């Protein structure tokens with residue numbers, strides 16, 4: 439396809455004519471910004487195809503072209519649905535087929551972005567409730583980076599509690615900076631100052647809050663630290679994103695407390711999504 443084919447490039451929507459190239463199964467999107475946090479974590483922002491619509495919390499396939507077939511992986515969309523750009527928060531896996539190359543991406547380069555966002559970490563899959571908990575570990579914070587920038591989510595709940603647990607303090611940088619930005623944001627800042635609670639903890643370094651979120655919930659320490667009552671299926675709704683083991687443990691804990699898992703077809707009290715496939719160890 440030629441870059442001069444404006445109808446297929448998005449140029450008529452005010453984008454530079456090569457920022458988005460429609461490649462059929464994928465969009466090829468220009469990278470606008472890359473920020474590295476640690477040796478293993480970074481974020482990428484890209485131009486957004488105007489026709490790409492998604493619900494906050496969904497994931498999509500992204501990837502890179504290679505000499506043979508493209509290498510593609512599932513990624514949560516970390517930007518809110520109103521944003522002109524797309525944001526992804528990424529791990530760097532040593533030897534990983536995608537991220538061993540993606541880690542070197544720079545502004546001006548391109549990534550492939552799929553056409554079909556999907557997923558269950560959406561408010562549509564939850565029954566109405568009073569308080570929404572978003573429990574994350576590692577890159578599992580990515581879908582919540584989208585949700586906590588959505589005015590509609592703050593309208594649906596009286597309070598939103600985002601938790602992020604990582605091994606080290608440096609790995610919390612993304613959510614710490616994000617929450618600071620959300621609290622001063624023009625669109626959601628005022629409401630976020632009242633309604634958004636951010637809780638983080640570390641597991642392999644000392645810090646003000648130490649321990650896995652599972653242990654802190656089980657011991658009750660989490661609720662004491664945020665000065666809230668333990669989970670209550672009558673009013674609390676919960677979204678969870680982390681490793682398979684983390685999801686399994688939290689799911690069992692919630693079901694034992696009377697929570698029912700929801701889906702797009704049948705909304706419930708909690709929803710889960712894995713932050714990555716594999717064991718992650």
Ligand code: FAD
Nearest residue numbers: 511512513514528529534535536537577580713714716718
């Ligand atoms: P892969 O061959 O895909 O992975 C190699 C191994 O690395 C895996 O077996 C696992 O043990 C480990 N691993 C992979 N991803 C992670 C991770 N995120 N955290 C910790 N360990 C990991 N990754 C992101 O970085 N950001 C996201 O927003 C994101 N969203 C996802 C949403 C879904 C629904 C799923 C299923 C996965 C998601 N992933 C996300 C993981 C992503 O699809 C890739 O696995 C990751 O980008 C690494 O790709 P790779 O080809 O380099 O290595």
Ligand code: A2P
Nearest residue numbers: 575576603604605641642650651652683684687
């Ligand atoms: P830990 O350091 O005790 O393993 P990772 O960096 O491996 O993706 O892990 C991200 C965070 O998730 C770490 O703080 C890790 O704690 C925590 N974690 C790992 N497994 C579980 C689990 N089964 N339940 C709760 N938290 C977990």
